Amino acid sequence: MREIIARIESLSHRYHKSWAVKDINWDIPNRGITGLLGSNGAGKSTTMNVLCGALRPTQGNVIIAGINLRKDPQQARREIGFLPQQAPLYIDLSIDEYLRYCAELRLIPPKQINASIEAAKQKCGIAHFSKRLIRNLSGGYRQRVGIAQAIIHRPPLIVLDEPTNGLDPNQILEVRSLIREIAEERAVVFSSHILTEIQTLCKDVVMIEGGQIVFSDTMDAFNNHTGNNTMIVHLEEAPASDQLMQIPGIMQVELLSGNRFRLFTSGERKLAEDIVQASVQHQWRLQEILFEKPSLDEVFAKLSKQQSKFKA
Numbered sequence: 001m002r003e004i005i006a007r008i009e010s011l012s013h014r015y016h017k018s019w020a021v022k023d024i025n026w027d028i029p030n031r032g033i034t035g036l037l038g039s040n041g042a043g044k045s046t047t048m049n050v051l052c053g054a055l056r057p058t059q060g061n062v063i064i065a066g067i068n069l070r071k072d073p074q075q076a077r078r079e080i081g082f083l084p085q086q087a088p089l090y091i092d093l094s095i096d097e098y099l100r101y102c103a104e105l106r107l108i109p110p111k112q113i114n115a116s117i118e119a120a121k122q123k124c125g126i127a128h129f130s131k132r133l134i135r136n137l138s139g140g141y142r143q144r145v146g147i148a149q150a151i152i153h154r155p156p157l158i159v160l161d162e163p164t165n166g167l168d169p170n171q172i173l174e175v176r177s178l179i180r181e182i183a184e185e186r187a188v189v190f191s192s193h194i195l196t197e198i199q200t201l202c203k204d205v206v207m208i209e210g211g212q213i214v215f216s217d218t219m220d221a222f223n224n225h226t227g228n229n230t231m232i233v234h235l236e237e238a239p240a241s242d243q244l245m246q247i248p249g250i251m252q253v254e255l256l257s258g259n260r261f262r263l264f265t266s267g268e269r270k271l272a273e274d275i276v277q278a279s280v281q282h283q284w285r286l287q288e289i290l291f292e293k294p295s296l297d298e299v300f301a302k303l304s305k306q307q308s309k310f311k312a
């Protein structure tokens with residue numbers, strides 16, 4: 001059994017009349033990055049806001065490091081750092097001023113505040129901008145400041161709500177690598193509506209749709225369940241479909257235009273290698289292999305179908 005840092009029990013939350021999330025049960029492992037995957041409006045922010053004590057749930061409980069958030073919110077919140085979707089930055093403060101304010105809010109003892117600010121700035125690569133006003137920082141650096149405030153009190157669990165949203169591709173890579181570094185020492189929960197982002201970063205994944213968890217397991221198990229089982233190959237000297245079917249793992253072949261084939265596969269891990277070998281052997285002159293990635297909607301449709309099969 002893996003150790004957990006937090007547990008969400010039978011969580012349901014209603015805004016006005018409609019339920020945003022319904023009966024969420026979720027154990028968060030105490031190490032590594034767990035991805036919370038779901039399309040817009042699926043219920044990710046609601047779940048994260050409840051987990052971090054920013055929203056009081058209609059029903060259910062959150063236990064963080066053994067502390068019940070309802071019974072002892074102050075103590076439970078010490079164990080958690082949160083970067084909400086709208087980073088809570090004061091743009092007229094400098095990085096130092098803002099982090100000092102956050103450290104005080106977090107009740108860090110006065111004698112330890114300077115050291116905590118320095119450590120958070122170093123970790124997030126923002127020490128050289130200490131005196132700069134937050135309003136004069138790029139989106140990527142603002143996100144780093146948001147992450148710095150989340151780790152300033154050194155909590156064992158960090159929750160980041162779509163931290164790469166709105167960043168340019170370079171900034172996304174930088175923030176991802178920072179998240180990886182932060183996760184070396186603690187648990188991180190990270191939400192996104194982008195499947196490849198979760199696949200790149202996370203060890204565990206929870207998928208939420210329509211306010212309910214539709215999948216919860218390791219990333220490897222997720223990939224096995226939903227794995228891309230089609231690929232496109234371009235062979236300059238196109239063979240007959242039957243010849244391709246002789247490669248173990250190819251279940252069906254669809255001929256496309258321009259000497260391209262769509263191959264439906266059994267998910268065999270070394271299939272690409274076998275195709276390259278067969279191409280060399282038969283001189284098919286392989287030009288390209290492209291793995292077709294399923295969209296979030298397709299993954300959801302597949303998971304829903306599998307669930308209804310289990311229920312039937």
Ligand SMILES: Nc1ncnc2c1ncn2[C@@H]1O[C@H](COP(=O)(O)OP(=O)(O)OP(=O)(O)O)[C@@H](O)[C@H]1O
Pocket residue numbers: 015016019020038039040041042043044045046047085193
């Ligand atoms: N303050 C609110 N008042 C009323 N309804 C809300 C409120 N916040 C969220 N909702 C609704 O609750 C549902 C879940 O929203 P939530 O923000 O948790 O989803 P999300 O997965 O984080 O989506 P996004 O990625 O778009 O933020 C949606 O139907 C949303 O419209």
